Amino acid sequence: MAVDSNPKTAGGPGSGGRIPAPSGRPLRRRPGNRPWVALLVALLLVVEVYPLVWMFLTSLKSNSDYLNNSTWSLPTTWEWGNYTEAWTTGNIGLYIQNSLLAVLPALALILLLGTAAGFALQVMVWKGRNLTLLVFLAGMMVPPQMILLPLFTVYFRTGLSGTLWPLILTYTGTGLPLTVFMMATYYKTVPRELFEAATIDGAGILRAFWTISLPMVRNALLTVGLVQFFFVWNDLLIALTFTNNQDLRTIQVGLLNFTGDFGATQYGPLFAAICINVFGTLVIYLFLNQKVMKGLTSGAVKG
C-alpha cells in the first residue's frame, strides 16, 4: 500500500510490464515534481471529502453548539438524537419508504421491459428495428419538461394522482430509452448463433431469451440497474410534479421541504436528514463503485 501510493516508486524501472498507463518517462526524470503533485492530490481530496465530513459532524451538533461555536469544531456533545428526530418528527422515514415504493417497482419494470426490448432489437431479425431503436433514442434528447403537463392531466383524470403510480409509470417511461439502448449494445457482444443453436434444441426463442440470454447479461443488468437506480432515486423534477400530497413525498421532495415544514431553526436534524439521504448512495458506492463508475460513464458515451 505504501509503495503503491507513492508515485515515485509506482513508475519505477522494475515495473515496465504494466499495461494501461503510458509511462511518463520525461516526467519521471524530474523528481522535483513530486511534492507538488502530492500537495495537489491532498488539496483535491480535502476539497472533495471535507464537505461531507463537515456535514456529518454538523449533523451531530446541538443547535446552540452549531450557532455559537466555530464551524470547524467537533460537536461538544454527540447528539445522535438528531437522527431519530429527523427520521420521526421530520418524516424522513416515511419519505424513504415512499421513495422505495416508487423506485423499486419502476426499476424492476425498466429492467424487464428494457432488456426484452433490447433483445428484440438486437438479437432478433426483422424489418424496421433500426427505426424502432431511433424512436427510443428520441426520448433521450427531449427534456422531461415536455411530457410533464400532459401526463399530469392524464393522471389527474384517471384518478391516479394521490397514489405513487404516476411516479412509477413516469420513471419507467423516462428510464426505458437509455436502458433499451444499453441492453441492445450488450447483446451485440453475444453471438446470434448461440440462440439459433438453442432453438434447434427445441427451446422457443422466448425461452432462449429468458433462460440463456438473461444469465449471460447478468453483469450488464446490474450495471444498468445501478445507473437507473441513481437517476430515479435522485430525481427531483418528476417527484415534485406528481406528489401533490405531503404523505406521498419522496426523500428528495421531503428533504427540499424539510426546513419549511419542520421549522428553519432545527439545524442538527436538517443535517441528519441530508446525511440519511446521502448514506444510502454511500453504502451502494462503497461496495459497487467500479460498476457504478463504468455504468455511468458508458451511458454517457453512448448517449
Place this chain on the structure above:
Amino acid sequence: MHRVLGDRKAVLILLGPALLVHSLIMLVPMVWSLGYSFTSGNTIEGFTANGLGNFQRLFTDPAVHDALWFTAKYAVVVTVGQVVAGYLLALLYVFFLKRASALVRTLVFFPVVLPTVAVGLLFQKLFQVAPQTGPVNSLLNAVGIDSVDWFGSAGHAFWVLIVMDVWRSMGFYAVLLFAGILDIPEEVLESARLDGASGLRLVRHIVLPMSFPVLLSSLIFSINGTLKAFDSIVALTGGGPGNATTPLTLYMFQTSFTYGDYGYGSTVAMLLTVVCLLVTLVVFRVSRRDLTEG
C-alpha cells in the same frame, strides 16, 4: 435458421410492452404538449384556445429573455468548467498518479452519485453567512476577507452554482476522459517523446488531438445535461435572488405549477426542447468540420 429469430409473435411479446410504455409516457405526451402551447389554462380549470398568443408572449416576455440568457450562461460556464477540470484531473491520473490513481479516481467520482438535493442543501450551508458563519466564509475571514453574502446577489449566487456543479461532476468527466487518454497507443506517446516532446507540448500536440473524440462526447453530454439542469438550482438557490438564477427549466415549472398556466408552460417547454436540439445539432456540425480539417 433466421426463421426463429424472425418470429414476429416473439418480437411483439418482447418489444410490445416497452414500446407501449414509451409511446404512452413519452411520445404521445410530447405531441400533446405541442397542442397545449396553443391554449391557456390548466387541467383543473380547463383549457381555452389561445391561438398564437403564447408564442407572441414568449418573444416579448422579459422573464423568458432572462431565463434564456441565464440558461446559456450557465450551460457554457458549467460545461467548460466540468470538462476542463475533468481533463486536468484525467491528465493527473494518467501521467502523475498512474496505478495509484484508482483510489483517487474513486473518491473524486463519489459526489456524482450523491442526490442533487442533498448537495444543494450542503452547499447552501457551506457558503452561508448567517445564522452561522459557514466554512467558506470562515476561511475567507481567516485570511482577512470579510464574509460574503453568497446568496444575496445574482453574481455571487451564480458562481456558487458553478462551483457546486463542477465539484459534483468533475470526477465523472475525469473518469470518462481518463479512459479516452488511456486509449492513445503507447507507441505514439513513446515516439513523440523520442522526438523531444514532453510536458505541455506533449499534451498539446499529441494527447489533446488524440483524445478529441472522447472530449467531444464529454462536451455534448455536458451541454445536454446543463441545458436541462433543474434539481441542483432548485435545491441551492431556488432560482433567486429574485429570478436571477432561474433557467428555462425552472421558469417552465413555475409558469405551469405556481401560476397554473399549462398552455404557456408548454410553450416554454417547447422553447427549451428547440434550444436543446439546436445546440446538439450545432455541436455536431462544428465538430465534424473540425475532424475533417484536422
